[in-house]
Amino acid sequence: MGRVNTKKINIGNITIGGENKVLIQSMCNIKTSNINDVIKQINDCTFYDASLMRVSVLDFEDAKAIKEIVKNIKIPLVADIHFNYKLAIEAIKNGAKKIRINPGNLTNLDELKEIIKCAKEYKVAIRIGINSGSLNKKYVGNDEPEYLNLVNSALDYIKIFEENEFFDIVVSLKSSNPIETFKAYTYFDSISNYPLHIGVTESGFDEVGIIRSVSALSPLLLNGIGDTIRISLSGDPIKEVITCKRLLHDLGLYPNYPTIICCPTCGRCQVDVKPLAKKILDYMEQNNIYKTVAVMGCVVNGIGEGKNADIGLAGGNGFFILFKNGQEIKKVSQEEAFDELIKYL
Ligand code: SF4
The missing domain is CATH 3.30.413.10 (Sulfite Reductase Hemoprotein, domain 1)
Structure with a gap:
């Protein structure tokens, strides 16, 4: 499909997909209930041109903190949810503009329907975030290549959302292996037009993480694949944002940069x-x-x-x-x- 042909999705005050430029995303590395520190970290990353920031929602204290955080930031907040569907609903009601859920640990159909109902009501996008370590259980331990298991896990999950008439979907297919990551996104892009958040998971620190991420992301971006990107690095998210800018600039996708x-x-x-x-x-x-x-x-x-x-x-x-x-x-x-x-x- 390629970047220009992906479906456009609104996330708060931004639009991803279609002919929109590739946007930079990062993630706070502070507990979300530390409201002031999280606000500062998000605003620091915004200064360096992060367009989306994700926060972990571990408990209801984190979910409720979102209400105060979103009042003090200029970019949409993404809530990262595992295990408990009620946290997804609480995060949405408190102002998250996108939630990331993981098919490996949110599988109950009735609970997913509750999330979908709430996301529709609040016009919130959902990222189906598949990681190699958290595949749909039916694909764990089979003989298929990892990239295929990542894609098939995503397709199974997407079907549930489509059957419930929810289409504001973003997909990520992250392996810690850059070649599997590259293959997963390339294959998925050939069969679907949902926008893609691209990245390599658990890529590591400093140049170790940068090389591993860039080895997968560069060919994807050059092939027109990827609507938002994250370069996951152990440590300060500002470094992730700056690294993303440098990569996009070197690939001609971020013209105004030193x-x-x-x-x-x-x-x-x-x-x-x-x-x-x-x-x-x-x-x-x-x-x-x-x-x-x-x-x-x-x-x-x-x-x-x-x-x-x-x-x-x-x-x-x-x-x-x-x-x-x-x-x-x-x-x-x-x-x-x-x-x-x-x-x-
Ligand atoms: S610019 Fe001069 S110092 Fe630098 S690598 Fe070339 S020859 Fe050596």
């Missing part, structure tokens, strides 16, 4: 490239400066290789040359380099 070009350094390098490049990128990300900046280790190759940047620095022996369009502007000390470059941005 670009840093930075050489790997070699024996010619006599300056400290990495901390300066990182400081410049952080500054551009925090101040929404959508320029391309090159930070290169030496003038021998740096000025030429960085000529496509809007502005750049190339190192010498303890100094940098500030350059633009391949032409030298001035020589600056290592200490001055950041401030001088910022003036030209």
